[in-house]
Amino acid sequence: MRVTVVGSGYVGTTLAACLADAGHDVTAVDIDPDVVAALNEGRAAIHEPGLDALLERHVGGRLRATTSYDGLPDTDVTFLAIGTPSNADGSIDLDGLLAAAETTGEALSELGPDDRHLVVVKSTITPPGVADVRDAVAAGAGSAADRVDFATNPEFLREGSAVDDFRNPDKVVFGTDSDWATERLEALYAPLIGAGDGDDPVPIVRTDPETAMMIKYANNAFLAAKISLANDLGNACKAFGLDAYEVMDAVGLDDRIGERFLRSGVGWGGSCFPKDVDALRAAARSAGYEPPLLDATVAVNDRQPERLLALLDDHVDVAGERVAVLGLAFKPGTDDTRNSRAIPVIEGLLERGATVVGYDPVATATMRDRFPDVEYADSAAAALTGAVGALVVTDWDEFAALDDAFDAMADPVVVDGRRIVDRREGITYEGLTW
Ligand code: NAD
Numbered sequence: 001m002r003v004t005v006v007g008s009g010y011v012g013t014t015l016a017a018c019l020a021d022a023g024h025d026v027t028a029v030d031i032d033p034d035v036v037a038a039l040n041e042g043r044a045a046i047h048e049p050g051l052d053a054l055l056e057r058h059v060g061g062r063l064r065a066t067t068s069y070d071g072l073p074d075t076d077v078t079f080l081a082i083g084t085p086s087n088a089d090g091s092i093d094l095d096g097l098l099a100a101a102e103t104t105g106e107a108l109s110e111l112g113p114d115d116r117h118l119v120v121v122k123s124t125i126t127p128p129g130v131a132d133v134r135d136a137v138a139a140g141a142g143s144a145a146d147r148v149d150f151a152t153n154p155e156f157l158r159e160g161s162a163v164d165d166f167r168n169p170d171k172v173v174f175g176t177d178s179d180w181a182t183e184r185l186e187a188l189y190a191p192l193i194g195a196g197d198g199d200d201p202v203p204i205v206r207t208d209p210e211t212a213m214m215i216k217y218a219n220n221a222f223l224a225a226k227i228s229l230a231n232d233l234g235n236a237c238k239a240f241g242l243d244a245y246e247v248m249d250a251v252g253l254d255d256r257i258g259e260r261f262l263r264s265g266v267g268w269g270g271s272c273f274p275k276d277v278d279a280l281r282a283a284a285r286s287a288g289y290e291p292p293l294l295d296a297t298v299a300v301n302d303r304q305p306e307r308l309l310a311l312l313d314d315h316v317d318v319a320g321e322r323v324a325v326l327g328l329a330f331k332p333g334t335d336d337t338r339n340s341r342a343i344p345v346i347e348g349l350l351e352r353g354a355t356v357v358g359y360d361p362v363a364t365a366t367m368r369d370r371f372p373d374v375e376y377a378d379s380a381a382a383a384l385t386g387a388v389g390a391l392v393v394t395d396w397d398e399f400a401a402l403d404d405a406f407d408a409m410a411d412p413v414v415v416d417g418r419r420i421v422d423r424r425e426g427i428t429y430e431g432l433t434w
Pocket of ligand 1: 006007009010029031032035081084099100122123156157158271272
């Protein structure tokens with residue numbers, strides 16, 4: 001099929017590259033000329049394992065990028081993968097997506113009388129926002145609107161393993177207004193979900209566009225709540241002098257609970273959980289429902305960075321001293337620092353008058369934009385040199401094996417927010433929930 005993907009960020013670039021790899025003919029559209037230029041050189045503007053290899057293989061063949069929407073009517077399907085950030089009150093900011101939806105509609109107003117086109121929203125939008133996006137596409141398309149079908153197809157990939165996740169999903173959700181749209185999506189995905197690792201076919205959920213998006217929000221809310229509950233229980237374990245990991249390893253053996261997302265620590269961040277849980281809370285409130293458990297999910301998460309700092313305070317006064325922050329990305333495998341727990345940790349250290357030295361294998365540049373005055377080291381060992389304390393914020397594998405690097409600190413105090421550090425002898429080591 002001929003596919004347009006509007007928006008070439010984490011989701012759009014992964015989608016475009018994987019669709020091309022599955023045999024479709026793909027045009028990626030982005031308003032940012034630098035993003036488009038990078039794609040046409042065969043590399044992604046973002047860091048995502050495996051993505052550049054796919055781009056190198058297909059750019060110049062089945063995949064190309066442009067800033068122009070003009071080619072849309074010559075394709076069969078257009079995906080919208082535009083960011084949907086939070087407003088200050090936590091509600092979803094649809095402005096960027098609505099602008100792209102309207103421009104998409106305007107381009108499709110050129111559809112021929114016998115053409116039919118499917119617009120699919122990949123971005124995450126609250127159920128009440130779906131109608132706004134559907135209307136924006138129709139308004140742009142004008143008299144061609146009756147030849148434009150609308151669907152939502154929420155994305156469940158995780159940054160850091162986006163390509164793998166996209167190709168091996170636990171489920172695929174089609175939210176459509178017509179059987180024709182469902183069939184188009186089935187045809188589009190057929191070569192992809194046939195490529196899964198297991199023998200079992202990937203479950204396809206067929207529903208309406210609003211329910212499809214609620215599935216996405218419920219999914220993320222459940223995962224965030226699971227981690228926050230693990231953190232709440234973990235904080236209690238620490239207060240009792242117990243190891244939360246020993247407890248949760250056993251809890252996870254119950255197959256009604258499952259072993260994943262029970263790792264307690266400094267909390268969840270990134271571009272999805274915080275914004276999606278906030279958007280769901282705000283949308284629920286607007287619709288007249290107060291969601292107490294979702295509120296608590298966020299409250300527990302917000303407190304974890306301060307708990308990490310308080311453990312450091314127990315051992316050392318950081319005012320005027322160097323403190324190393326190990327890990328700036330919101331999780332390993334990505335350069336994304338949006339809502340990273342490193343942000344409140346750095347803010348807390350600066351409030352205490354510390355000199356912060358940050359280190360991350362890939363995310364230094366993005367954090368430097370936010371904290372230009374913080375010092376950034378080229379290696380964990382360099383960050384630790386002369387520091388009175390180290391806070392481990394991201395579980396990059398390399399932090400497991402710092403070993404001798406801690407000896408670069410006069411009197412090493414290490415507070416681990418991710419239970420990643422192996423060496424615990426000969427240093428003062430504190431685990432956040434163990
Ligand atoms: P992103 O910010 O990385 O990328 C968005 C891209 O859209 C940018 O390259 C930007 O230049 C481009 N853009 C903005 N306005 C445009 C316009 N009018 N026309 C063309 N291009 C435009 O966003 P992302 O992380 O890929 O997220 C996209 C959506 O997918 C969001 O709704 C997000 O919630 C959802 N989602 C993200 C993830 C994730 O892990 N990042 C996972 C699942 C779902």
